[in-house]
Amino acid sequence: MSDATIEVAGLRKRYGSTAALDGMSFTAEPGRVTGFVGPNGAGKSTTMRIILGLHTADSGRALVGGRPYRSLRSPLRYLGALLDASALHPARTGRNHLLWLARSQGLGRGRVDEVVELVGLASASRRPAGGYSLGMQQRLGLAAALLADPPAIMLDEPFNGMDPEGIVWLRRFLRTLAGQGRAVLVSSHLMGELQGMADHVVVVGRGRVIADSSVADLIAAASGDRVRVRTSAAGAVVAALTAAGADVTETAAGVLSVRGLGAERVVAVLTARGLPFSELAPHRATLEEAYFDLTSDAVEYRAAATGASS
Ligand SMILES: Nc1ncnc2c1ncn2[C@@H]1O[C@H](COP(=O)(O)OP(=O)(O)OP(=O)(O)O)[C@@H](O)[C@H]1O
Numbered sequence: 080m081s082d083a084t085i086e087v088a089g090l091r092k093r094y095g096s097t098a099a100l101d102g103m104s105f106t107a108e109p110g111r112v113t114g115f116v117g118p119n120g121a122g123k124s125t126t127m128r129i130i131l132g133l134h135t136a137d138s139g140r141a142l143v144g145g146r147p148y149r150s151l152r153s154p155l156r157y158l159g160a161l162l163d164a165s166a167l168h169p170a171r172t173g174r175n176h177l178l179w180l181a182r183s184q185g186l187g188r189g190r191v192d193e194v195v196e197l198v199g200l201a202s203a204s205r206r207p208a209g210g211y212s213l214g215m216q217q218r219l220g221l222a223a224a225l226l227a228d229p230p231a232i233m234l235d236e237p238f239n240g241m242d243p244e245g246i247v248w249l250r251r252f253l254r255t256l257a258g259q260g261r262a263v264l265v266s267s268h269l270m271g272e273l274q275g276m277a278d279h280v281v282v283v284g285r286g287r288v289i290a291d292s293s294v295a296d297l298i299a300a301a302s303g304d305r306v307r308v309r310t311s312a313a314g315a316v317v318a319a320l321t322a323a324g325a326d327v328t329e330t331a332a333g334v335l336s337v338r339g340l341g342a343e344r345v346v347a348v349l350t351a352r353g354l355p356f357s358e359l360a361p362h363r364a365t366l367e368e369a370y371f372d373l374t375s376d377a378v379e380y381r382a383a384a385t386g387a388s389s
Contacts, residue, residue: 082144082157083109083230083262085130090139092125092286099125100136101286107264107279109230112257114277114294115266118374122286123266124162127235131160143231155184159224160233164216164240169209173200173219176208177226184227194222199248213240221252231262238272250276270370280366282373290373294366301369302362306337306345309358316354323348336362 085107092100100122107113115123128134130141132149143151143158151157167176177191195204198218203211208219217237224232232253238246254276257263267273273280273294280297282290290297310316310333317327317335325340337345342361349356 083260084145085143085158085231085233085262085264086145087126087130087141088139090126090129090141091137092122092129092134093137098286100129100139103139103283103287105281105288105291107231107233107262107281109262110257110260111278112253112263112265112273112276114270114273114280115264115283116270116273116280116370117268117283117289119268121268121283123268123283124235125286126283127160127162127233127264127266130158130233131162133162153184153227155180155227155229157229158231158233159227159229160235161217161220161224161237162235164213164220164237167208167211167216167219170207172205173208173211173215173222174204176219177204177222180223181226186226190226190228194225197225198222198252214242214245217241217245217249221249230260231264232256233264235266236268237265238267238269246272270366274366277366282370284374297369297373298364298366301364301372303364304338304341305362306340306342307358307360307362308335308337308345308349308356309333310335310349310354310356312354315352316349316356319348319352319354320345 088104090100090103103122103126117123125134129136130143130148132147141147148154148158174191174195177194178188181191195201198221200215200218200222203215211219217240221237237249241249253263253265277294279293281288308316313329313333313335320327320337320340323340326338328336330336342359346359
């Protein structure tokens with residue numbers, strides 16, 4: 080197995096009567112960004128803590144490059160992680176925080192300056208971390224994770240507190256890290272954050288994996304065979320397409336979702352009847368739609384459980 084691979088298999092963990100993990104299994108491969116997504120309480124943070132050896136699983140295994148994290152001699156050289164960006168000494172400057180960490184790993188000052196530049200913190204690094212915004216704390220945490228140049232990176236909710244510019248920056252940054260051949264595992268409870276960034280998504284709910292798929296396959300499955308048509312003659316278009324065998328719904332004024340006929344056939348029907356349209360394209364689902372299709376069961380369970388306890 081590559082040094083960069085993060086693998087969990089059959090992880091189970093209970094906290095009293097709560098089953099936080101119920102057979103969690105997946106692999107984050109080198110060279111790709113793997114999104115780790117699920118509703119609150121799905122078990123994402125617990126899984127990451129177990130990978131880092133901060134919590135012990137009741138059963139199952141968690142390996143980094145084929146070995147348990149705790150057995151690694153210089154673990155930061157294998158896996159860089161960011162779990163809680165706010166866990167900082169408020170009086171210590173960002174740079175000193177990194178220098179202290181670098182020293183503990185036998186790394187020099189030069190590397191600290193490099194990672195500070197990489198994450199765009201150069202101007203703020205000599206200020207006390209207590210004054211950092213959450214977005215700046217995330218950047219500092221990312222710098223710490225990258226310090227020993229590890230082949231695998233694991234980040235828990237790194238987009239939290241980032242402004243729109245920071246989000247765009249982080250997406251590009253994580254893509255670059257994966258492009259360098261690293262395994263990048265990123266948790267989020269917002270699927271939309273991963274759009275255009277993740278190659279692969281592991282969707283979890285109630286402590287286990289609901290879907291483990293490439294983003295392309297997930298979107299294709301959720302897109303179905305729908306075609307979106309914008310027209311100023313909705314009534315006539317609905318009639319013509321229905322007569323041709325399609326199932327048509329008007330999703331907004333003048334916007335139709337057509338199922339059962341491919342885009343080419345829809346164009347042929349409309350042109351043959353001289354019906355106007357200003358837009359016509361196969362529907363491409365967003366990652367968010369794909370996610371809601373997949374997790375509706377887990378969310379319903381949660382809503383029911385919340386309702387029952389209140
Ligand atoms: N230390 C703990 N003691 C008791 N219960 C815990 C503990 N840590 C996690 N849990 C419970 O385990 C379950 C999974 O929690 P976890 O934090 O791993 O989920 P998550 O997917 O990371 O959620 P979020 O998106 O809210 O961070 C939840 O029901 C949570 O309440």
